[in-house]
Amino acid sequence: MIDLDGRLGPLPVRAWGLILNFIGNALTVYGAIGFIQDGSRLPILVIGAGLTAVCLLVLAKPSK
Amino acid sequence: MSEQYPIAEKIPPEVLEAEVRQLEELKAKPALLRLGGYLRLGGPGFMDSALTLGAGTMTAAMLSGAIFGYRTMWILWVSMGIGMFMMAAMARFTCRGGIPIISAQKKYHGWIVGSLMTALIGNVAVAVIFNYGQVSLGTHLIESLTPIIGFEFPRQINWVLYMAVTSAIVLSYGRKGRRGIKFVESFMKVSIGIMLLCFGACLVLVGVNWSEFFRGIFIPWLPSGVEGLDLFIASSAAAIGVMDWVFFNYAGLARGWGKKHESLARFDIFIGLFLPFILVNYLVLSVFAGTLHQQGIHPETAPELAQALMPLLGQTWSQVLFYIGFLAIPITTTVGISLAGAIAIHEAFGWKPDVNSWRWRICVLLPQIGFLAVWYPRPVWLVIAIGAFLSLTNNIVGWSFYLLFNDKRILGENKNRSYIWNLGILLQITLINCIAIIYVFNRLGWWIK
Numbered sequence: 001m002i003d004l005d006g007r008l009g010p011l012p013v014r015a016w017g018l019i020l021n022f023i024g025n026a027l028t029v030y031g032a033i034g035f036i037q038d039g040s041r042l043p044i045l046v047i048g049a050g051l052t053a054v055c056l057l058v059l060a061k062p063s064k
Numbered sequence: 065m066s067e068q069y070p071i072a073e074k075i076p077p078e079v080l081e082a083e084v085r086q087l088e089e090l091k092a093k094p095a096l097l098r099l100g101g102y103l104r105l106g107g108p109g110f111m112d113s114a115l116t117l118g119a120g121t122m123t124a125a126m127l128s129g130a131i132f133g134y135r136t137m138w139i140l141w142v143s144m145g146i147g148m149f150m151m152a153a154m155a156r157f158t159c160r161g162g163i164p165i166i167s168a169q170k171k172y173h174g175w176i177v178g179s180l181m182t183a184l185i186g187n188v189a190v191a192v193i194f195n196y197g198q199v200s201l202g203t204h205l206i207e208s209l210t211p212i213i214g215f216e217f218p219r220q221i222n223w224v225l226y227m228a229v230t231s232a233i234v235l236s237y238g239r240k241g242r243r244g245i246k247f248v249e250s251f252m253k254v255s256i257g258i259m260l261l262c263f264g265a266c267l268v269l270v271g272v273n274w275s276e277f278f279r280g281i282f283i284p285w286l287p288s289g290v291e292g293l294d295l296f297i298a299s300s301a302a303a304i305g306v307m308d309w310v311f312f313n314y315a316g317l318a319r320g321w322g323k324k325h326e327s328l329a330r331f332d333i334f335i336g337l338f339l340p341f342i343l344v345n346y347l348v349l350s351v352f353a354g355t356l357h358q359q360g361i362h363p364e365t366a367p368e369l370a371q372a373l374m375p376l377l378g379q380t381w382s383q384v385l386f387y388i389g390f391l392a393i394p395i396t397t398t399v400g401i402s403l404a405g406a407i408a409i410h411e412a413f414g415w416k417p418d419v420n421s422w423r424w425r426i427c428v429l430l431p432q433i434g435f436l437a438v439w440y441p442r443p444v445w446l447v448i449a450i451g452a453f454l455s456l457t458n459n460i461v462g463w464s465f466y467l468l469f470n471d472k473r474i475l476g477e478n479k480n481r482s483y484i485w486n487l488g489i490l491l492q493i494t495l496i497n498c499i500a501i502i503y504v505f506n507r508l509g510w511w512i513k
Contacts, residue, residue, distance in 0.1 A: 004470075014470060018463045018493070025497040033511065036289055052494065060487040062480050063470050 005063045017059045024051030069164060069317035070416050074241035080320045087324055102331045107249030108315035109329075109336025112151075112308050114252040115400025116337070117259070117344055118194065119201040119366055122393050124299065125345045126369040129352030130362050132287070134273070134280030139299045140345050141281070144338055146495065147304030149488025150462070151337065153469045153480070154309050155329035158316035160478035165313045165465065166411035168474055173464045181457040182464070183412035186306035188430075189450045191405030195398055195434035196441075202226045202394035203438055204367040209387035212380055223438045230398040234428050237403055238318065238419035245318060248399065255392040256340045262389025263347035269382050270354040277350060297498045303341070305496075306461045311404040312337075314411075351386075402431045455503035459496040466493060 004013050031045025083105065090101040128136045157163040169178030203219035203226055210217040217225075237248045286292030316329055352369070355376040356362070363369050370390060374383050406428035410417040418424055466489050469480050480486055505511040 005472075012467065014467055015463070018466070021490070021494065022459070022497050022501075025494055026501045029498055029501045029505065030510065032293060033505070036293065056487060056490045056494065059466075059490055060483050062483060062486060063472065 002058060004059070004061060014059060017055055021052060021055035021059065024048050024055055028052055068162065068320065069314070071238045071245075071318040071419060072320035074238070075320050076241070079242055080322075084322070084324045087328055091327075099335075102328060103253075103335065105328055106332035106336050107245070107253075107319065108312050109332030109334075110252045110256060110340065111249060111315050111336075111400055111403075112312050112333075113337040113340040114255055114396035115311060115404065116304060116308055116341055116397075117256075117393055118397035118401075119197040119394055120194070121303075121345065122201075122348060122390070123366040123369070125348040126352050126366065127362075127364075129349035130356035130369065133353040133357045134276045134350065135285040136295070136299070137277070137280035137346060137349060138282065138284050139296060140303070140349075141342050142284075143299055143303035143495075144341055146488060146492045147308070148333060148338060149485055150309055150465065150492055151304070151312060151333045152330060152485065153465060153489060154313045155316065155326060155333060156469070156475065156478065156480075158313050159321050159323055159326040159329055160475060162317060162322065163313075163474060164317060164411060165310060165468070166408065168468055169461075169464050172468065172471065172474065177460060177464050179412040182306060182310060182461045183408040185450070185453045185457050186461055187310055187408030188405045188412070190307055190454065191401040191408075191431045192433060193447060193450050195401060195431035196437040197434075198394035198398045198401075199223065199226060199434040200437035201366050202391060202398070205370070205387055205391045205394070208367065208371065209384065209391065212383055212387070219438050223435045226395070226398075227432055227435050230395060230402070231429055231432060233399050234402040234406075235425060237428070238417075242319075244419070248403075252396055252399070255396045256344070258392045259344050259389045260340070260347065262385040262392075263344065263351060266351050266377060266382055266386050266389075267347050267354070269377060269379075270351050272350055272354065276353070280353075281346075294502075297495060297502065304492075306458050307401065307404050308337075309461075309465065310408065311400065314404075314407045398431065398434075402428050405431055452503065456500050459493060459500050462489075462493040462496050466490065 002013065004017070006013050008016055025048070027044055027048025029048070031041045031043075031048050034041030035045050086101065086105065090098045093101065154165065157165050157168070166178050166183050169182055171178075203223050206217055206222040206226065207219045210222075233248060233251055236244045238244045286296055312333070316325070319325075321329060352373065355373055356369070359376070361372050363372050370386070373386065377383050377386060406424060407417060409415070409427045409430075410424070415423065466486070468474050469489065470486070472479050502511060
């Protein structure tokens with residue numbers, strides 16, 4: 001399992017998780033814009049939403 | 065970190081001990097008596113809701129009611145509900161260790177996150193810039209109200225009254241120890257009561273379509289396409305933000321809240337912040353859904369919306385009530401944001417807040433520069449700059465609070481142990497992230513045209 005309390009380079013693992021979540025959010029919004037406008041970018045929307053969901057579920061784990 | 069917050073130092077220890085004893089006694093009392101006791105002892109939550117219920121929130125509620133009828137009511141409780149997780153985290157920082165959140169940020173996440181992003185941008189800049197809107201609305205309302213009761217009081221003159229009243233209230237915060245705090249908290253509670261009574265009376269007059277009302281609360285609906293996405297993200301993220309989080313923390317510290325106050329703090333968040341915010345919004349939105357929405361009238365600004373409503377309210381007394389309830393909104397917001405701004409400036413520069421000092425007085429009166437709104441609109445370049453900073457930094461402040469809440473170095477054994485609690489905080493962070501993303505996409509021309 002991922003050790004959320006550890007550090008990875010200059011930042012704690014949780015902070016990297018937040019950055020990854022942000023990237024997932026950006027992909028979701030970008031995908032959603034295309035999908036709503038003309039039905040395009042569905043794969044981006046799915047990847048973004050998936051990444052967001054995984055990040056939220058992992059980061060919600062409290063530290064030991 | 066566990067030193068008492070300076071404003072609370074003036075509260076005699078025996079007063080705090082008596083409050084703790086009262087809380088212990090209340091635990092054994094029947095629910096109704098407990099509710100009354102907690103209502104009396106609560107305060108920071110009410111201050112937060114009075115701060116949040118400002119010109120912007122009300123304009124959004126009026127516009128939503130006028131354009132979409134009852135259908136967007138569900139967004140209010142969902143967005144405020146998501147915001148409760150971070151507020152409860154603030155209560156934890158306050159009550160378990162007396163941690164001033166900006167100081168903790170400065171120590172563990174640096175000056176840029178603590179002083180610049182949270183204190184100076186998230187609080188001070190917001191207080192100064194947003195007070196323009198409050199003064200503009202407040203003086204407009206006084207100008208519109210007075211002819212109904214028989215005299216003229218134009219905004220070019222009435223700003224003096226607006227400024228005098230709000231300045232007197234903010235300057236009394238913390239004076240004479242607990243009494244000054246209690247006075248401001250009571251003022252906020254009474255003002256919220258006035259809003260509820262006045263808007264409630266208008267709603268009784270206008271009438272409610274109950275089936276539409278309950279459908280609006282419980283069945284999610286959004287306008288189709290991008291407008292819906294925009295509306296949901298903007299409304300959800302705007303309900304509660306950095307200033308609300310920080311102000312609750314410091315208002316609790318100023319009351320000298322400790323471990324035994326945590327249940328009171330949670331009650332205060334729910335009864336003082338969540339319920340009044342939802343109820344006032346529901347009342348205003350319903351008044352407009354039952355009137356302007358039916359008539360298909362959609363003015364754009366708050367004073368125009370209020371004026372368009374007047375003929376539909378009919379009798380003079382109901383118009384007066386509406387204006388009085390409405391006037392309580394900018395007044396309480398000016399009071400709340402002025403205090404939040406002053407506390408934040410002191411934290412940003414590591415100054416000890418002394419409510420009797422000239423430095424405190426200058427800081428707390430800084431947002432009164434908003435009186436210029438009577439003659440000039442807010443400087444557009446400044447609004448754009450602050451809007452940009454806010455959009456791009458609020459989420460990082462949220463990240464910082466989440467990290468602190470899960471950090472053993474700060475809260476020790478009291479750090480978060482709940483999966484659901486973290487998940488709620490992360491959901492709110494995700495919504496605020498989306499605001500930053502949409503802002504950047506807008507700049508890049510990627511957002512919907």
